[in-house]
Amino acid sequence: MRIFSGIQPTGRKHLGNHLGAIRQYVEGQDRGEAIYCIVDLHATTVPYDPAVLRERLYDTTAILLAAGLDPERCILFRQADLPEHTELCWLLCSVTALGELNRMHQFRDKSLAQRELVSAGLLFYPVLQAADVLAYRADEVPVGEDQREHLELMREIARRFNARFGGGDEVLVVPEHRIPEVGARVMDLQDPTRKMSTTGGTEEGTVYVLDDDATVAKKIRRAVTDSGTEIRRGPDKPGVTNLIEVLAATRRVSPDQVEGELADARGYGELKAAVAEAVVEELAPIRERYEQLRLDEGRLEEVLAAGAEKAQVIAADTLQDVRERMGVGPPG
């Protein structure tokens, strides 16, 4: 079983990335052949500073290693090290409908947030993402809830490619998504109707993996809650629901169990204290390992280079097959 996922090196990674994606990456190493990509090319689809992108790339690499990715047990690499991703993106454009790209929620949300230029890259983001995964013929893609739509499109692109060029063969594997039951959509603590986000959220409502203990606790203490005092989930209580789910995901228990335990609590203070304690306990050891790992950029480059070498063997094989099927380039 092959697992593939990508993560952006934009900004600092947050609790939503950790609970929705990174923790699944770590577990994936025990379940199959795990391949993880830091998608620097995706990060160029919104305004960014080239020098900062390089820094964030190392930050993200060190965060992933600190969270438990082990280069001996997974392939960890940087997207732009391999030309196969961009080439396959172009080739897959031939079986991608413009109308579908236009309808994607992420495109709609992110393009609205742009002040100067809505880049074509933002529109084509899901095609490059499809190329990332399909180049490895991955079976499973661990992601957060916000990526469900892109995964559906990716599956459609793979099916359409196979139907158009496969001649009856499954040239590209149609992958399954793996979205966690709890923690797949961590909401912004200051605006619990929006997902916690690297690029679009509020600073105070975003708990970063690298925030110090006091900052984590403060952000959680100041989380927007709802009227009333009852600790239960519900559509009328987005703030409290989010805190219950964060606590459940962090402790790896069900939200029902959290509600049961806090049934006698007086007010939201107790809930917030429990969340803060659990999140600090989860993130502090990662931050400590990060501080060490981040110091040695040479070592981080070595890890990425070794990963790219292994990844390329797989991706180049797929590309050769795809080119052949599509009749482009010299015949094989």
Ligand code: ATP
């Ligand atoms: P941006 O908001 O700029 O897209 P991001 O915070 O979504 O950034 P990504 O690198 O795009 O970060 O996402 C990495 C992974 O984290 C993806 O699998 C995504 O689904 C997951 N993820 C992102 N935000 C959340 C969230 N709030 N809760 C759970 N998972 C999330």
Ligand code: MG
């Ligand atoms: Mg995202």
